[in-house]
Amino acid sequence: MEIKVVISPSGEVKLEVINAIGVQCLKATESIEKALGIIQSRVEKSEMYSTAVECEAVANGHY
Amino acid sequence: MSHYTSIKTQIKDIGILENTCRDFGIDSLLRHTKARGYGSQSIECDYCIRWEGSPYDVAVVRQQDGTYSLTGDFYQGHIAQKFGHPQGKTEMELNLGRLLQAYAKHTVLQQASQNNLGLLSQENTDDGRVILRLMAYSS
Numbered sequence: 001m002e003i004k005v006v007i008s009p010s011g012e013v014k015l016e017v018i019n020a021i022g023v024q025c026l027k028a029t030e031s032i033e034k035a036l037g038i039i040q041s042r043v044e045k046s047e048m049y050s051t052a053v054e055c056e057a058v059a060n061g062h063y
Numbered sequence: 064m065s066h067y068t069s070i071k072t073q074i075k076d077i078g079i080l081e082n083t084c085r086d087f088g089i090d091s092l093l094r095h096t097k098a099r100g101y102g103s104q105s106i107e108c109d110y111c112i113r114w115e116g117s118p119y120d121v122a123v124v125r126q127q128d129g130t131y132s133l134t135g136d137f138y139q140g141h142i143a144q145k146f147g148h149p150q151g152k153t154e155m156e157l158n159l160g161r162l163l164q165a166y167a168k169h170t171v172l173q174q175a176s177q178n179n180l181g182l183l184s185q186e187n188t189d190d191g192r193v194i195l196r197l198m199a200y201s202s
Contacts (some may be wrong), residue, residue, distance in 0.1 A: 001198070001199045002196060002197065002198050002199075003175075003180065003197040003198075004194065004196055004197075005195040005196075006098065006192055006193075006194050007164050007168055007171075007193040007194075007195070008155050008164070008168045008191075008192055009148035009150055009151045009152075009156045009160040009161075009164055009191045009192070010067065010072075010120070010153065010163060010164075010170070010194075011072040011160070011163030011166060011167040012067070012071055012072060012087050012146045012162060012167075013068065013070045013072055013167050013199070014067065014069050014070075014169065015067065015069075016065060016066075016067050016069045017066050017067075018065045019065070020065070021082050026066070027162065027201075028180070028199065029066075029068055030177070030179060031174050031175040031177065032170075032171055032175070032179055033068060033070055034169060035066070035075065035076070035170050035173070035174045036072050036073070036170055036171070037070055037072045037073035037075065037130070038070065038071045038073065039068060039069070039070055040069045040070065040071055040186075041067075041068070041069045042066060042067065042068045043066065043067045044066040045134050049065075049104065051159070053086075053088075056191050
């Protein structure tokens with residue numbers, strides 16, 4: 001699994017998780033997101049989940 | 064599989080902010096002092112970022128939600144010269160952009176190291192962004 005982090009001149013951060021398995025993608029970025037601040041958006045690619053419902057529940061619980 | 068998250072960075076950790084300031088040649092944040100501005104004006108603050116050669120400081124002020132705001136007297140460009148991002152668009156970016164960007168980078172790298180993620184590469188793009196690539200160590 002790889003995470004691409006893009007930091008703008010305002011300090012805004014975009015995280016892109018590549019090649020993760022199941023909920024691993026959310027767990028991987030959760031602590032980084034919490035440490036940074038406010039999540040403005042999260043977009044999940046449709047091909048990513050065989051366990052989509054489970055991942056969605058985790059995402060909702062995050063807010 | 065992948066997902067994308069966009070996060071607005073907040074200053075939450077004074078220790079990380081202090082580490083970030085070291086990148087700019089500032090050893091420590093000052094406490095129990097006011098941040099200086101134009102003339103005899105000053106700003107009440109919880110921490111003060113002061114550096115040699117500047118008559119103005121950056122004030123770090125704790126907010127009700129526990130995060131910290133950064134502010135200062137941007138007149139005459141003393142703060143922008145130290146911390147401003149030349150490719151910034153907003154007043155904050157033009158005056159404090161490099162500090163905000165570096166704080167975000169320090170925060171990401173600290174969390175990466177705590178979560179078994181290693182830094183593969185770092186790139187500074189022509190349009191002023193910093194791109195980090197992290198990879199999970201196999202367990």
